[in-house]
Amino acid sequence: MKEQNLVILGSTGSIGEQALEIVDEHSDRFNVLALSCNTNWRKLAEQVNEFHPKYALVCDADHLDDFKAALTTDVEIIAGAEALGDLAALEQADVILNSLVGFSGFEPTCRALKAGKKVALANKESLVVGGAIINRLLKENTGKLVPVDSEHSAMLQCLVGESNDTISKLIITASGGPFREWTMAQMKDITVSDALNHPNWSMGSKITIDSATMMNKGLEIIEAHWLFDLPLSKIEAVVHPQSIVHSVIEFVDGSSKAQLGPPTMKVPILYALTYPDRISLEAPTLDWTAAFDLNFEPVDYDKFPCIKLAINAIEEGGFKPAVLNAANEIAVDRFLNEEIPYIGISRIIETCLERLHSKAELTIQSLKEIDREARELALTI
Numbered sequence: 424m425k426e427q428n429l430v431i432l433g434s435t436g437s438i439g440e441q442a443l444e445i446v447d448e449h450s451d452r453f454n455v456l457a458l459s460c461n462t463n464w465r466k467l468a469e470q471v472n473e474f475h476p477k478y479a480l481v482c483d484a485d486h487l488d489d490f491k492a493a494l495t496t497d498v499e500i501i502a503g504a505e506a507l508g509d510l511a512a513l514e515q516a517d518v519i520l521n522s523l524v525g526f527s528g529f530e531p532t533c534r535a536l537k538a539g540k541k542v543a544l545a546n547k548e549s550l551v552v553g554g555a556i557i558n559r560l561l562k563e564n565t566g567k568l569v570p571v572d573s574e575h576s577a578m579l580q581c582l583v584g585e586s587n588d589t590i591s592k593l594i595i596t597a598s599g600g601p602f603r604e605w606t607m608a609q610m611k612d613i614t615v616s617d618a619l620n621h622p623n624w625s626m627g628s629k630i631t632i633d634s635a636t637m638m639n640k641g642l643e644i645i646e647a648h649w650l651f652d653l654p655l656s657k658i659e660a661v662v663h664p665q666s667i668v669h670s671v672i673e674f675v676d677g678s679s680k681a682q683l684g685p686p687t688m689k690v691p692i693l694y695a696l697t698y699p700d701r702i703s704l705e706a707p708t709l710d711w712t713a714a715f716d717l718n719f720e721p722v723d724y725d726k727f728p729c730i731k732l733a734i735n736a737i738e739e740g741g742f743k744p745a746v747l748n749a750a751n752e753i754a755v756d757r758f759l760n761e762e763i764p765y766i767g768i769s770r771i772i773e774t775c776l777e778r779l780h781s782k783a784e785l786t787i788q789s790l791k792e793i794d795r796e797a798r799e800l801a802l803t804i
């Protein structure tokens with residue numbers, strides 16, 4: 424197998440770091456072409472010194488001199504977030520791992536697909552805000568999109584050898600987050616550290632809060648809708664507290680397939696990089712000889728209104744999912760800064776969805792505009 428040139432956008436984050444551990448394990452298979460950070464120049468410098476990419480992008484250029492001083496190897500340094508798209512479209516690149524968080528990942532996904540690249544997509548927000556545009560780019564160009572998100576990777580793995588028109592239902596599993604067993608009364612006093620305490624996964628702070636509000640499952644329903652071209656009526660979320668069954672597909676003959684494994688993102692990251700191949704990985708496995716439980720329970724939509732807000736937004740369509748996403752990003756940020764309580768997150772999103780409307784044509788530019796408007800509004804509520 425030829426060595427693949429890999430661009431990792433957001434290499435200093437949780438997904439980016441795990442991807443580099445995989446590269447380290449399979450150094451004969453991957454060559455790191457470019458890496459990027461937002462502000463964490465120290466970690467980026469360490470990664471550059473270890474993996475010797477050709478390009479290193481620091482989006483926030485405030486500490487560029489410190490970054491240069493920390494380097495012990497030659498690299499072409501680029502500054503400014505506008506260059507994310509240029510890295511995504513690099514001629515020498517074979518695979519772009521988009522592990523950016525939030526709306527910042529949307530344009531780079533589009534740039535990579537326009538350039539006919541294979542995109543390993545962790546940045547679910549790309550599909551949430553612009554799934555229709557992304558699917559059009561996939562049709563018009565030779566690019567490919569492979570999900571990294573664990574549930575969607577599970578679905579893809581279950582669909583090998585199957586055809587999409589034999590799917591009767593997608594069942595997306597949700598851990599239920601840290602508040603699964605909390606009462607509504609207890610949830611009035613949630614602290615930031617309570618919400619960052621995910622029961623099964625260690626992830627970046629934005630997605631960890633999304634899991635705590637279960638907005639993450641709402642975003643994942645939208646992600647599945649665009650990835651597998653299925654109506655919302657065929658997509659269902661179910662709570663599975665162990666996060667071992669990563670998702671289930673039910674077929675038209677009543678048979679179901681599921682993909683299982685201990686909760687580690689290394690499996691879906693590697694699968695996205697090598698798809699349709701599967702290669703070895705040093706990762707924990709399930710011990711089938713020991714007794715263990717797999718439990719399932721319905722989602723409590725009253726306790727976790729964010730999932731319904733996401734479903735309503737995609738049902739309404741147009742710009743609503745982009746408004747939902749921008750309002751959520753700001754609300755999560757404000758919660759993390761202790762400016763608003765946990766229950767304020769869904770209220771801010773709901774208010775933005777009620778107040779913001781647009782009849783403009785859906786384009787990358789108009790999505791950027793509505794994203795900006797929704798952020799401004801979400802900051803004032």
Ligand SMILES: NC(=O)C1=CN([C@@H]2O[C@H](COP(=O)(O)OP(=O)(O)OC[C@H]3O[C@@H](n4cnc5c(N)ncnc54)[C@H](OP(=O)(O)O)[C@@H]3O)[C@@H](O)[C@H]2O)C=CC1
Nearest residue numbers: 433435436437438460461462463523527545546547626627
């Ligand atoms: N972590 C996980 O296990 C999973 C994550 N995902 C999805 O993957 C994506 C990444 O998540 P995760 O790795 O947890 O996130 P992190 O917050 O850990 O990392 C985000 C990365 O993006 C960079 N970044 C953040 N904001 C910007 C910006 N405005 N412009 C440019 N770069 C930016 C960060 O740089 P810096 O370090 O300098 O801040 C960092 O490299 C998200 O969409 C998430 O929903 C999906 C499934 C599982």
Ligand SMILES: CC(=O)[C@@H](O)[C@H](O)COP(=O)(O)O
Nearest residue numbers: 572573597598599600634639
């Ligand atoms: C690991 C991963 O894919 C996350 O998106 C995970 O699903 C979050 O856990 P929740 O199921 O609690 O949202």
Ligand SMILES: [Mn+2]
Nearest residue numbers: 572573574643
């Ligand atoms: Mn997930």
